[in-house]
Amino acid sequence: MKHIRTLIVDDERLARQKLRTLLTGDDEIDIVGECVNGLEAVAAVRKHKPDLLLLDVEMPGANGFEVLQRLRSERLPMIVFVTAHDEYAVRAFEVEAVDYVMKPFDRRRFHEALRRAKRKIDDEDDESEARIVRLLERVAAKVHSEPKPLDHFVVKSRDRTFLVAANEIDWIEAEGKYVRLHAGGASHLVREAISEVEQRLDSRRFLRIHRATIVNVKRILEMYRGFGGALFVVLRDGTKLTMSRRYRSRIREVTGLDV
Numbered sequence: 001m002k003h004i005r006t007l008i009v010d011d012e013r014l015a016r017q018k019l020r021t022l023l024t025g026d027d028e029i030d031i032v033g034e035c036v037n038g039l040e041a042v043a044a045v046r047k048h049k050p051d052l053l054l055l056d057v058e059m060p061g062a063n064g065f066e067v068l069q070r071l072r073s074e075r076l077p078m079i080v081f082v083t084a085h086d087e088y089a090v091r092a093f094e095v096e097a098v099d100y101v102m103k104p105f106d107r108r109r110f111h112e113a114l115r116r117a118k119r120k121i122d123d124e125d126d127e128s129e130a131r132i133v134r135l136l137e138r139v140a141a142k143v144h145s146e147p148k149p150l151d152h153f154v155v156k157s158r159d160r161t162f163l164v165a166a167n168e169i170d171w172i173e174a175e176g177k178y179v180r181l182h183a184g185g186a187s188h189l190v191r192e193a194i195s196e197v198e199q200r201l202d203s204r205r206f207l208r209i210h211r212a213t214i215v216n217v218k219r220i221l222e223m224y225r226g227f228g229g230a231l232f233v234v235l236r237d238g239t240k241l242t243m244s245r246r247y248r249s250r251i252r253e254v255t256g257l258d259v
Helices: 013-023 038-048 064-071 087-095 107-123 126-145 194-200 245-255
Strands: 004-009 029-035 052-056 078-083 100-102 152-157 160-165 171-175 178-183 186-190 206-210 213-216 220-225 231-235 240-243
Touching: 004 013, 004 038, 013 029, 013 107, 013 245, 029 038, 038 052, 038 064, 052 064, 064 078, 078 107, 100 107, 152 186, 171 194, 194 213, 206 240, 206 245, 213 240, 220 245, 231 245, 240 245
Parallel strands: 004 029, 004 052, 052 078, 078 100
Antiparallel strands: 152 160, 171 178, 171 213, 178 186, 206 213, 220 231, 231 240
C-alpha cells in the first residue's frame, strides 16, 4: 500500500486538530508533521519532503503563498489550500485545478479534495507545478493588497493621545457612533462604529458575539445557557456578556466551545 507523506500547516490549533481527525482512519495517509506558521512549514517541507501539503493561507511569519514562493525552486508537493478567503481566491483555485477546503471544514468536501489530491499525486508533472506557481502569483497579489488587520487604536482623552494595542483589549462594546474598548480594567472611548471596527480587526482573534459586542478570543473562558435559553460568554476576568444565537456557530468553530 502506498503511503502519502502528509504535512499539516495551520496556525490555529483547533483547525490542525480537525484536519488530523478528518485524516484518521485513512491507511494511505502518513502524517509526518504539523506546523503553526509559514517559516516552520518551509523547514518542514525541506526536511520531510511530503507528498501532500495541507496549507493554510493566512499565517504569521509567512502566509501560505509566501511559503510556496520560498519553495518554488524545489519539488513542490501536492497542495490542498485551507482557506477562509473570498470567492476571488476560490475561483483562482478552481481555474488552476489546485484544490482547496474552506473553513469551517465540511467532511464531504474535505474527502473529495483528498481523493482529488491522491489522484494527482500519482501523475503529477512539471505542468502541475507550473499551475501552482501561476496560482500563487495571482492570488498572492490580492492577499498582499488587502490591508493588514488593525493592531492598535488611537485614543484621544482630554489633553493627551495614546495607543492601545489590539491584543491588550478584552472586549469592545458599541455606544452609538462610538465603541468602548475594555482593556485590563480600564475603558477607552473611540469614535468609530462597531461594524467598522469589526472589519478592521483580525477575524481569527476577535469575534462578534452580539450586535453591540466584540470579544478577544483569548479572553474567553466559557459559554453557558442561562434562564430561558439565553446564551452568555464569560471572560477570564469574570465579565459576563450576552451572546446572540446568530454568532454561536462562529464561536464554536474558532474556540471549540458550545452549549
